[in-house]
Every structure is written in C-alpha cells, then in structure tokens.
Amino acid sequence: MKKHFAAEKVVLTQSCTAAMKIAALALALGPGDEVIVPTFTFCATATAFERTGARIVFCDIDPVTMMLDPKDLERRLTSRTRAVVVVHYGGASAPMETICELAEQHGVHVVEDAAQGFGVTRSDHPLGTFGTFGAFSFHESKAVSCGQGGALLVNSGDRELLSRIDSIAERGTDFALVRSGEKAFYEWTGPGSSFQLGELEAAILLAEFEAxxxxxxxxxxxxxxxxxxxxxxxxxxxxxxxxxxxxxxxxxxxxxxxxxxxxxxxxxxxxxxxxxxxxxxxxxxxxxxxxxxxxxxxxxxxxxxxxxxxxxxxxxxxxxxxxxxxxxxxxxxxxx
CATH class of the missing domain: 3.90.1150.10 (Aspartate Aminotransferase, domain 1)
Structure with a gap:
C-alpha cells in the first residue's frame, strides 16, 4: 500500500475509526481546539476526534454530491480550527483542490475520511493522498474488505509527527525503535492503543488487493x-x-x-x-x-x-x- 499511494507511512488498522483515532491523537488535539466535520456522515467521523476533548463544528453539505460544501466550510474556519475532516461519499470525491487551498490558507490539517473511497482517483491521484492523513475502511460493506479493517495513510514528511504515529500505533511505546535495532528495551512514551490489524485479516486483505x-x-x-x-x-x-x-x-x-x-x-x-x-x-x-x-x-x-x-x-x-x-x-x- 505504501508504494501504491506513495505515502510516507501506512498503518493497517482494525477499522477506519481506529485510523482516524490515530490521526486525532497524532495532532495532539484537546479542549479549545475545533475540528470541522460534515454533518452528513457516519458518527465515527466525529467520535474519533470528539474523544480528544476537541469541539466538533458541523458543516453543511452540497446536496448535489452529499459531501462537504466548501463555501460553508470557509464560513466555519476560525483561529481555533485545527483540522478539517473531509468525507468522500459513495465512491465519489469531494472537491479537494478548493478544500486543501482553504485549509492551507488557515494553517489547518486535512483528514480524508475515505472509508468508501478505496480505488477511487481524482485527477489521477488516489483519494487519501491529498490531506495530511487519509483513512480507509475494509469493512465487509466496502469495495475492498477483510471483514473488519482499515488503514491510515500519512502524507506528511514531518519526522516528529511520524515518530508520534509510531508510538501511538505501538500502544504508546517506542517499540518501533527496538524493532529497528536502535534500542534494546521499549518504554512507555505517550498515548496509544491496540489499533493495528491482525495477521489473519491482513492475509485476507492481501488477496483482496490482488483482485x-x-x-x-x-x-x-x-x-x-x-x-x-x-x-x-x-x-x-x-x-x-x-x-x-x-x-x-x-x-x-x-x-x-x-x-x-x-x-x-x-x-x-x-x-x-x-x-x-x-x-x-x-x-x-x-x-x-x-x-x-x-x-x-x-x-x-x-x-x-x-x-x-x-x-x-x-x-x-x-x-x-x-x-x-x-x-x-x-x-x-x-x-x-
């Protein structure tokens, strides 16, 4: 997947929800921060970020696409906004060029909820590669499925952010440094959880990728x-x-x-x-x-x-x- 998406990092997760939880923790969101979420989406799009203490700001949609309306997004961006979550709906793509331009102007991160978007491209670029993060679902209802599963793409080269994601995905430890041979013992370094996909589901997913x-x-x-x-x-x-x-x-x-x-x-x-x-x-x-x-x-x-x-x-x-x-x-x- 990393090669296919040309991403800095890919973390296979238990669900798309888990992928977005990692993104929320990696951004160190908390009380006083705001995250803009389109109101027409699955509840996990909001709960993954709400659990950090950040305030969810609901954004209206374009009824032609049922996806986030950039004009309404612009009205809701404030100095407290830390992230915009974009939901790609029904196998289509949100207008990422406009959304990313607005986010860049305000210095906020874009998280793509591409739960329904694996295999979709926009201007020859796969969904999930436009924002800082892209999150996918491999639930049984999706175009690619292993029963339950997901993935987080990280498109930023920020070494501190990448290190933080390693720690979060390794249950809040620096076990990644042990695996690479840089340390002999791992230690507790920060927040994290058991987010990663199991081996059986990963094997099923490999067969799905091949087809x-x-x-x-x-x-x-x-x-x-x-x-x-x-x-x-x-x-x-x-x-x-x-x-x-x-x-x-x-x-x-x-x-x-x-x-x-x-x-x-x-x-x-x-x-x-x-x-x-x-x-x-x-x-x-x-x-x-x-x-x-x-x-x-x-x-x-x-x-x-x-x-x-x-x-x-x-x-x-x-x-x-x-x-x-x-x-x-x-x-x-x-x-x-």
Missing part, C-alpha cells in the same frame, strides 16, 4: 449501466454523479427523490421486487448526542433538506447483467 482491478471493473460496469439506464428514464429522481475529475469505485449509486414520502415509496417498491434499496445517515447535528453535548449550529439547511430524500441502489461484484436489468426494470415500473 482489486478485476473487482473494480465489475463494480464500474454495474454502476455505469445503472447510470446510463437512469439517464434514459423520465423519473423524478436526481442522480448523484461523480465529477469529471473522479474515477469512481461505485460504492453504490445514489438518487434523491422529490421528498421524503417519495423516497419511502420508492424504497417500498424496490423491496417488494427484491431490490435492496437503502437509506443512509441522519445528519449528525440532529442526533441525540449532538444535542446532549450542546454542539451546533442547529440549522444546516442543505443536509436537512436532502438526507431524507436519499435512496441508495445496490452495486456489488456479485451482480450479473440480469441483476442490473432487474434493478432498472423495477425503477422503470415505479408508479410515483
């Missing part, structure tokens, strides 16, 4: 067929598209119905015909935990207006041409 190009080709064939079919239908659905700079892994194909009731109706119709359509996240700023912690703002209109309208259509490597045709036929038969 990566073949599996991505299948997903892209299914996804592109669904997009082509949708574009030929006169349905009241907005399709989530990747921009021209992105080559998707088609984690899924997403559509936005006219309203929440229409989305519920579509899901019921898909389910009746054996098609596994799904909802997704409730925006985090609306969650009980956010209310309990007093986080805000309370109104993020784009996310609030879009999340209930979202329906995810299935894409996976077990789908054959007949399966894809069945999905399209079911959509064509939807009586709105």
């Amino acid at each position: 990566l190009h073949e599996n991505l080709a299948v997903r892209r064939r299914v996804g592109e067929t669904l997009l082509k079919g949708l574009s030929a239908m006169d349905l009241p659905l907005e399709v989530l598209w990747s921009d021209a700079q992105t080559v998707s892994n088609f984690h899924f194909v997403g559509v936005l119905a006219a309203d929440t009731d229409a989305a519920e109706h579509l899901l019921a119709h898909l389910g009746k015909h054996g098609v596994d359509g799904r909802r997704h996240y409730v925006p985090l700023h609306l969650s009980p935990r956010a209310h309990e912690m007093g986080y805000g703002p309370r109104v993020l209109p784009a996310a609030e207006g879009a999340w209930g309208r979202l329906v995810r259509l299935p894409v996976h490597t077990g789908m054959c041409e007949r399966d894809t045709e069945r999905v399209l036929a079911t959509l064509a038969d939807w009586n709105v």
Whole structure:
C-alpha cells in the first residue's frame, strides 16, 4: 500500500475509526481546539476526534454530491480550527483542490475520511493522498474488505509527527525503535492503543488487493449501466454523479427523490421486487448526542433538506447483467 499511494507511512488498522483515532491523537488535539466535520456522515467521523476533548463544528453539505460544501466550510474556519475532516461519499470525491487551498490558507490539517473511497482517483491521484492523513475502511460493506479493517495513510514528511504515529500505533511505546535495532528495551512514551490489524485479516486483505482491478471493473460496469439506464428514464429522481475529475469505485449509486414520502415509496417498491434499496445517515447535528453535548449550529439547511430524500441502489461484484436489468426494470415500473 505504501508504494501504491506513495505515502510516507501506512498503518493497517482494525477499522477506519481506529485510523482516524490515530490521526486525532497524532495532532495532539484537546479542549479549545475545533475540528470541522460534515454533518452528513457516519458518527465515527466525529467520535474519533470528539474523544480528544476537541469541539466538533458541523458543516453543511452540497446536496448535489452529499459531501462537504466548501463555501460553508470557509464560513466555519476560525483561529481555533485545527483540522478539517473531509468525507468522500459513495465512491465519489469531494472537491479537494478548493478544500486543501482553504485549509492551507488557515494553517489547518486535512483528514480524508475515505472509508468508501478505496480505488477511487481524482485527477489521477488516489483519494487519501491529498490531506495530511487519509483513512480507509475494509469493512465487509466496502469495495475492498477483510471483514473488519482499515488503514491510515500519512502524507506528511514531518519526522516528529511520524515518530508520534509510531508510538501511538505501538500502544504508546517506542517499540518501533527496538524493532529497528536502535534500542534494546521499549518504554512507555505517550498515548496509544491496540489499533493495528491482525495477521489473519491482513492475509485476507492481501488477496483482496490482488483482485482489486478485476473487482473494480465489475463494480464500474454495474454502476455505469445503472447510470446510463437512469439517464434514459423520465423519473423524478436526481442522480448523484461523480465529477469529471473522479474515477469512481461505485460504492453504490445514489438518487434523491422529490421528498421524503417519495423516497419511502420508492424504497417500498424496490423491496417488494427484491431490490435492496437503502437509506443512509441522519445528519449528525440532529442526533441525540449532538444535542446532549450542546454542539451546533442547529440549522444546516442543505443536509436537512436532502438526507431524507436519499435512496441508495445496490452495486456489488456479485451482480450479473440480469441483476442490473432487474434493478432498472423495477425503477422503470415505479408508479410515483
């Protein structure tokens, strides 16, 4: 992986959450610091950073992509901001050029939550390589899977930061120096935990990497067929598209119905015909935990207006041409 991504360091972890926890510890975040997180994401995107004592600042999304809105990000950057977490959603890419430029202007780190983005490229660069850190998931639901697993990419050459990550990943010790022969005994040096991936999962992951190009080709064939079919239908659905700079892994194909009731109706119709359509996240700023912690703002209109309208259509490597045709036929038969 290190060679594939040209990263300074790669740490295989038990999950994407664990990878982001390492990033949070490595940045030495604490009370008084702020971390900007898009509200439309899995809760781990926030909890990995909240546990340091930093304040989570929720950012609105662009409903065309369901990803962080750079204009809203710019409004939320302050002197207390230490990091911006960017979530790459559905096999597409957030507008990293604009986001990284804003982050650089304000001297803050970018952490890419690319849990759904392994195998995706933007302008010929893999996701996870734009920010200081990139975090991936190898959960069973992802394009590359070992059941449970993840990885942290470190794209900074800062030797102090790299040393800190070694210590964190080695349970808060300097065991890496023992392994390299620089010390005879390891000692406790700082915060850390048992974050690393097990050998069995790593072996499964190796086989997945070897089949990566073949599996991505299948997903892209299914996804592109669904997009082509949708574009030929006169349905009241907005399709989530990747921009021209992105080559998707088609984690899924997403559509936005006219309203929440229409989305519920579509899901019921898909389910009746054996098609596994799904909802997704409730925006985090609306969650009980956010209310309990007093986080805000309370109104993020784009996310609030879009999340209930979202329906995810299935894409996976077990789908054959007949399966894809069945999905399209079911959509064509939807009586709105």
